[in-house]
Amino acid sequence: MAVTPAQMSFPHVLQVARLDRIRVLHGGKQEVETVWLITSLSPEQADAARLLELARQYWCIENALHYRLDVSAAEDHCRVRHPVAATVLGILRRAVQGEYRAWARRQPKPRERTCPAFQEKMGRRIDLVIRYLTGQVSRL
Numbered sequence: 805m806a807v808t809p810a811q812m813s814f815p816h817v818l819q820v821a822r823l824d825r826i827r828v829l830h831g832g833k834q835e836v837e838t839v840w841l842i843t844s845l846s847p848e849q850a851d852a853a854r855l856l857e858l859a860r861q862y863w864c865i866e867n868a869l870h871y872r873l874d875v876s877a878a879e880d881h882c883r884v885r886h887p888v889a890a891t892v893l894g895i896l897r898r899a900v901q902g903e904y905r906a907w908a909r910r911q912p913k914p915r916e917r918t919c920p921a922f923q924e925k926m927g928r929r930i931d932l933v934i935r936y937l938t939g940q941v942s943r944l
Contacts, residue, residue, distance in 0.1 A: 816844040821855050873897055876904075876919045903936075906943070 812820075821841040828834055841855055850858065873879040877897040884890050908917040915921075926933050935941045 812842075814842055817842055818846045819843050819850070819855070821852065823856070823859055869901075872901060876901070876923075 819841075821843075823839050823841055825837045825839065826834055827837070839859075841859055843850065843855065843858075845855075870879075877900065879894075879897060882890070882893060884893055904919060904922045907922055911917045911921075932941065936943075
């Protein structure tokens, strides 16, 4: 049954595609997740292969940035709901991630480049972190 974009409440939709993700879990059991791709790109602009490529690019960004923020900064568990406070915390989390990456590149040994090592070191040097946040020093 065909559905028009107006019926979907997405007035600029030109394509809808179904994407089935299959993950193999421990023990060989499979888990199937169906997601829907909704786009304003025409079939001429993005065929099925291009839509798949765009979906993979999106998840590459999601896994590279947001996964790190959720794991290291517990972003998804944050209970702050005030929009300004949530924005400020998000900016601080991303600043810390940037500083962590810069700090990790300066570490000579791979085992010293881990996020827990960074958190431990900065936890012991909270005075330096505060001076960094207030602009008194330029690098952690």
